[in-house]
Amino acid sequence: MRRINAFSLTLKQQLAGAAIAAPALTVVTLLFVYPFLRSLQSSFRSQEGVWTLDNYSEALSIYGGDYLYTLWICGVSLLALIIITATIGGLLRLGVYPLLEFIFKIPLFVPFVVVGHAMRVFLAPHGTLNSALSITGMFNPDTLPSFAFSSLGLVAALVWKNLGIGLLLMLGAFRSVNESMLEAARGMGAGKLKLIWHFLVPMNKGSVGVMAVLTFTSMLGSFSIPAMIGNAGGSQMIMMDLYHQIVYQQNYGVANAIGVLTYIASLGAAIYYLKGVTKK
Amino acid sequence: MSKPLEVALLTAPMSERGAWFSTLRLTRRFTIYAISIFMIFGPLSSLLLWSVAEKWFWPNPFPTQWGFKYWQQAFEGKMLSSLGLSFGIAIVVSIICLVITVPLAYVIARNRIPLKHIVLLIFLLPQAFPQLPVFSNVMVLMYRWDLVGTLTGLILIHLVGALVFSLWTLVSVFQSIAEPLEEASYMLGGSRIYTFFHVVLPIALPGIIASTLLVFLYSLDEFTGSLLIGAPYHITMPVFMYNAAGGYEMQVASVTSVLLMIPGILLLFLLQKYMRSEYLAAFGRV
Numbered sequence: 001m002r003r004i005n006a007f008s009l010t011l012k013q014q015l016a017g018a019a020i021a022a023p024a025l026t027v028v029t030l031l032f033v034y035p036f037l038r039s040l041q042s043s044f045r046s047q048e049g050v051w052t053l054d055n056y057s058e059a060l061s062i063y064g065g066d067y068l069y070t071l072w073i074c075g076v077s078l079l080a081l082i083i084i085t086a087t088i089g090g091l092l093r094l095g096v097y098p099l100l101e102f103i104f105k106i107p108l109f110v111p112f113v114v115v116g117h118a119m120r121v122f123l124a125p126h127g128t129l130n131s132a133l134s135i136t137g138m139f140n141p142d143t144l145p146s147f148a149f150s151s152l153g154l155v156a157a158l159v160w161k162n163l164g165i166g167l168l169l170m171l172g173a174f175r176s177v178n179e180s181m182l183e184a185a186r187g188m189g190a191g192k193l194k195l196i197w198h199f200l201v202p203m204n205k206g207s208v209g210v211m212a213v214l215t216f217t218s219m220l221g222s223f224s225i226p227a228m229i230g231n232a233g234g235s236q237m238i239m240m241d242l243y244h245q246i247v248y249q250q251n252y253g254v255a256n257a258i259g260v261l262t263y264i265a266s267l268g269a270a271i272y273y274l275k276g277v278t279k280k
Numbered sequence: 281m282s283k284p285l286e287v288a289l290l291t292a293p294m295s296e297r298g299a300w301f302s303t304l305r306l307t308r309r310f311t312i313y314a315i316s317i318f319m320i321f322g323p324l325s326s327l328l329l330w331s332v333a334e335k336w337f338w339p340n341p342f343p344t345q346w347g348f349k350y351w352q353q354a355f356e357g358k359m360l361s362s363l364g365l366s367f368g369i370a371i372v373v374s375i376i377c378l379v380i381t382v383p384l385a386y387v388i389a390r391n392r393i394p395l396k397h398i399v400l401l402i403f404l405l406p407q408a409f410p411q412l413p414v415f416s417n418v419m420v421l422m423y424r425w426d427l428v429g430t431l432t433g434l435i436l437i438h439l440v441g442a443l444v445f446s447l448w449t450l451v452s453v454f455q456s457i458a459e460p461l462e463e464a465s466y467m468l469g470g471s472r473i474y475t476f477f478h479v480v481l482p483i484a485l486p487g488i489i490a491s492t493l494l495v496f497l498y499s500l501d502e503f504t505g506s507l508l509i510g511a512p513y514h515i516t517m518p519v520f521m522y523n524a525a526g527g528y529e530m531q532v533a534s535v536t537s538v539l540l541m542i543p544g545i546l547l548l549f550l551l552q553k554y555m556r557s558e559y560l561a562a563f564g565r566v
Contacts, residue, residue: 017387017392017393018394020383020384020387020393021399023380024380024381024447025399025402027436027439027440027443028403028405028406029402031418031437031439031440032406032414032418035417035420036405036409038417038420038421039417042417088316091312097313100312100316102552103316104320106324106548107320108548109541109544110324110541111497111500111503111540111544112503113501113518113521113537113540114521114540114541117521117525117533117534118324118537119323120525121323121327121330121534122322129326160319160320163319217407217409217410220410221409221410223412223504224503224518224522227503227522243416246416246419252416252420256413256417259410259412259413262410263409266408266410269404269407270405270409274401
């Protein structure tokens with residue numbers, strides 16, 4: 001069979017390929033790759049144009065705490081997401097729950113901003129969750145805690161939004177597991193939870209890792225959710241600090257230094273891709 | 281399940297065991313559904329409630345006065361122009377994406393492009409790194425090119441993310457089409473162009489529809505770029521909502537949220553068969 005690969009392309013084919021790629025490549029290069037490189041460069045320059053590390057020391061001294069806080073929030077969210085999606089993905093793989101998959105696909109189609117606002121309304125001190133709890137009569141409405149403008153609100157919103165994509169990736173992996181393997185484990189007397197955590201998850205370590213890397217990056221870069229939920233004083237998500245530096249301080253050096261710090265934290269996805277390419 | 285219970289079940293007579301197991305299963309099933317529905321629909325239903333609450337005093341569990349006052353208000357005010365703007369931009373972005381990425385994704389899927397992995401890496405970057413730090417630098421560039429606050433600028437910034445989204449899903453769509461079909465067409469004398477339009481495209485159509493709808497939704501929901509490049513001259517729906525929520529206009533923000541949510545939910549319901557998991561989960565896989 002005739003195999004076409006990159007090395008046997010004729011000049012005409014190469015030109016045609018390049019022409020087809022040109023418009024999309026131009027847009028992404030000019031409006032993402034170039035500004036991305038500029039942000040790297042600008043983070044090492046003072047406002048007078050001298051090469052310096054001052055931006056980093058300033059960014060870390062003011063926002064170091066927020067940076068760690070952001071990593072912590074994203075880590076906790078990721079952990080919660082993995083536990084929830086593995087459990088649900090496992091249940092869907094092992095049993096028949098017709099509506100469940102559909103229900104958990106919904107977050108994929110709800111915009112980030114809407115998730116932020118919904119969580120705010122749901123978890124606010126006088127929000128719908130506390131109202132619902134007070135109907136039961138078991139709680140005194142005025143002593144119920146507020147989750148909305150706290151770390152818990154952020155975690156809830158980030159996890160909620162990523163439930164859809166997380167479950168899809170998890171389920172795709174689980175469905176590729178050989179049925180006879182599961183039968184054998186069942187025969188040995190493994191219950192559902194044991195099947196999920198001792199068989200499905202370890203067998204799909206790679207796919208769970210991909211899902212973790214992708215969602216961690218998306219949580220880290222999420223700007224609209226912290227913008228909608230805000231904070232009640234104390235630490236806040238690093239993207240909010242970046243926005244503040246640009247819009248109110250117009251200090252691009254520090255803003256870009258923060259940006260580079262977030263690139264470093266989200267390098268996982270890029271490394272994963274390069275690993276996949278070099279393996280081939 | 282604890283050990284004694286298991287032992288008890290195993291030693292019980294057959295019929296009793298069956299009853300035990302089925303009640304256990306039913307309760308478990310019921311609990312799983314109840315928790316799931318609460319988790320997903322709890323936050324969403326609060327939006328609906330707030331959008332029809334004219335007055336809602338704490339600690340009443342339900343709105344004190346119901347009505348569509350804020351829906352009317354929303355449709356009379358500036359929101360309608362934001363709604364139109366958002367849909368207009370989303371349609372334009374979807375069409376541009378379709379024209380640009382369908383041929384490109386096909387060429388990549390069939391390895392007919394030089395430096396394929398570098399091209400794909402470039403298209404991975406916007407998905408692999410946070411948008412805000414990069415878009416803030418785009419804003420500086422766009423000020424220089426007089427694009428801030430223009431529709432062109434807004435469409436371009438939407439295109440960055442949309443192209444990436446569209447390309448990755450389409451590459452996996454084209455990769456799922458068997459190559460021998462095309463080879464058969466070449467054998468029978470079909471040219472490359474003829475084969476693409478008469479063999480490949482019809483098979484890929486469901487995938488292309490799915491990808492276009494995802495791009496449409498992406499553009500409709502885009503917030504970061506719209507806030508930096510479009511506002512305050514062109515306010516898209518998400519930015520409008522952000523402003524309304526910032527001003528503590530709970531009802532207006534909730535009405536906007538519900539409106540923003542409708543297209544996605546509608547597409548999910550109507551086009552379930554197109555939304556195959558492998559298209560949605562295509563990211564980062566080569």
